[in-house]
Amino acid sequence: MKPLARPAPALHESWPGYLDRVAHLNHLNGVQGIADLLGVLPYRLLVSSPRIVLTQLGISLPSIESAVLDTPLQPDGRVYLARAGRSIRTRICPECARENKNLMIPAEWDAALTFKCHVHHVQLLDACTACGRALSYEHSSLIFCSCGHSLRMERARKISNEIEAVLSALSFPPERKLRLMFAPSTDHEVMAAWLIRRLLMIDAGLFHKRRAARMKGDAFVTASEIQAVSPWFIEWPNAFLAKLAEANYAHKLSPTKMMGLGPSRLEKNLPEVSAAVIEFDSRRRHGKRPAKSSGFALARNPWMGLKQLMLQTGASYHAAQTWIRSGWLGDVRVQQESPGGTRYLIETESAVRFIKMVHRTSSVRTMASDIGLEVTALRCLIRARVVQGIPCGLAQWNVRLAPAPVFKLAQTLLSAAVLGKPSNAEVISLSTAICRVRKHDPSVTAAFVAAVISRELRTRTFIPNPVSLEEVTLRVQDFVKWLRRRS
Ligand SMILES: [Zn+2]
Numbered sequence: 417m418k419p420l421a422r423p424a425p426a427l428h429e430s431w432p433g434y435l436d437r438v439a440h441l442n443h444l445n446g447v448q449g450i451a452d453l454l455g456v457l458p459y460r461l462l463v464s465s466p467r468i469v470l471t472q473l474g475i476s477l478p479s480i481e482s483a484v485l486d487t488p489l490q491p492d493g494r495v496y497l498a499r500a501g502r503s504i505r506t507r508i509c510p511e512c513a514r515e516n517k518n519l520m521i522p523a524e525w526d527a528a529l530t531f532k533c534h535v536h537h538v539q540l541l542d543a544c545t546a547c548g549r550a551l552s553y554e555h556s557s558l559i560f561c562s563c564g565h566s567l568r569m570e571r572a573r574k575i576s577n578e579i580e581a582v583l584s585a586l587s588f589p590p591e592r593k594l595r596l597m598f599a600p601s602t603d604h605e606v607m608a609a610w611l612i613r614r615l616l617m618i619d620a621g622l623f624h625k626r627r628a629a630r631m632k633g634d635a636f637v638t639a640s641e642i643q644a645v646s647p648w649f650i651e652w653p654n655a656f657l658a659k660l661a662e663a664n665y666a667h668k669l670s671p672t673k674m675m676g677l678g679p680s681r682l683e684k685n686l687p688e689v690s691a692a693v694i695e696f697d698s699r700r701r702h703g704k705r706p707a708k709s710s711g712f713a714l715a716r717n718p719w720m721g722l723k724q725l726m727l728q729t730g731a732s733y734h735a736a737q738t739w740i741r742s743g744w745l746g747d748v749r750v751q752q753e754s755p756g757g758t759r760y761l762i763e764t765e766s767a768v769r770f771i772k773m774v775h776r777t778s779s780v781r782t783m784a785s786d787i788g789l790e791v792t793a794l795r796c797l798i799r800a801r802v803v804q805g806i807p808c809g810l811a812q813w814n815v816r817l818a819p820a821p822v823f824k825l826a827q828t829l830l831s832a833a834v835l836g837k838p839s840n841a842e843v844i845s846l847s848t849a850i851c852r853v854r855k856h857d858p859s860v861t862a863a864f865v866a867a868v869i870s871r872e873l874r875t876r877t878f879i880p881n882p883v884s885l886e887e888v889t890l891r892v893q894d895f896v897k898w899l900r901r902r903s
């Protein structure tokens with residue numbers, strides 16, 4: 417099937433943007449609508465050769481050397497947005513949106529580090545200002561958000577100083593020529609975008625968890641992310657790299673590996689990056705562990721939003737909501753901004769304190785192996801609130817632990833155990849006992865721990881000065897007797 421309205425692509429138009437424009441002229445549901453028309457998946461449509469798609473849509477190929485047709489293809493005849501430094505996401509100038517009913521999206525707006533409309537000299541928007549949902553070609557409309565907000569109603573903002581600072585630190589030529597659609601961005605631009613992306617993920621502990629978009633290796637960077645990293649860019653690239661190295665260090669991976677590039681490619685493309693990485697690697701092998709920085713960009717604004725909090729802690733929306741409900745973030749102001757849009761204002765001071773706390777937490781698995789308890793047993797203790805877990809996701813078991821109280825509990829339990837010789841009596845480990853108590857009656861888990869600590873229930877260890885709870889056992893006989901008395 418062919419659409420009725422079949423405009424030719426404009427010279428500098430974005431390829432996904434063009435598909436979106438054709439869709440709206442034909443009252444179709446965005447890029448998805450065109451994909452449905454051709455019976456393919458939207459992703460496939462975006463990576464297919466524009467020449468082929470145009471033919472399928474019955475659109476005559478433009479007579480001029482059009483940007484669409486100049487799109488560099490991979491050997492398999494496809495287009496890779498990410499490899500060209502482009503993204504499934506885009507930005508919109510609210511002024512341009514107001515002036516043109518059928519907005520033509522310049523290819524440049526999809527690029528990693530474009531933040532300014534060159535017609536209106538205002539900041540491009542990358543997300544709905546009412547609900548925070550990112551602008552993406554995957555959505556049915558770029559202008560009308562699903563929350564009901566229209567970007568045409570948005571007041572244009574001057575480009576922020578932080579963004580200006582980062583861009584100038586990246587030393588872009590001031591009047592960059594508008595590139596042809598899908599023309600690869602400069603190596604420097606792609607590399608910088610990609611470093612910022614990695615940096616943010618590393619810093620927020622999101623490296624393996626987050627995919628910015630479904631396309632692998634997305635090069636998109638949002639304005640708020642740039643603002644958050646701006647203090648790192650005072651001296652590009654050395655200061656930035658030092659920070660990157662620090663963040664990498666915290667995650668115990670080699671920076672080279674972390675950045676996903678082989679050393680030889682790195683050396684070829686960015687020799688100064690390579691030198692810094694090598695220097696850092698050697699410093700890490702021989703030196704002390706650097707202190708982890710956090711809350712670096714937060715001190716200025718007295719209020720922090722939910723999104724920033726999530727970015728800094730790597731937590732989900734639900735986790736952040738739980739923190740607010742539990743009062744861990746102090747007094748939080750809630751503003752109803754527009755239909756469906758809620759804005760949370762958290763006092764930066766208490767938020768930073770909390771973020772630092774989250775950064776110091778460990779996973780349940782790590783904690784369990786550190787104190788020598790089975791993971792299931794430690795989870796039982798968390799559920800029974802013997803140790804306090806910090807929720808980090810929607811699921812009840814998705815929590816993290818502050819190490820100090822857990823170590824303290826482990827220490828108390830260890831010191832309660834008496835030195836005893838191996839006997840013929842049947843014994844069970846403390847882990848097994850905790851799991852059985854929970855199975856039997858969850859409400860007595862806390863009482864069980866208290867009984868062990870007060871030595872009402874004797875635990876034994878056969879090693880003097882045990883360091884792990886694995887070495888602590890109790891007699892089945894005693895345990896069963898205690899359980900019977902409780903119920
Ligand atoms: Zn504009």
Ligand SMILES: [Zn+2]
Pocket residue numbers: 544545546547548549561562563564565
């Ligand atoms: Zn919205």
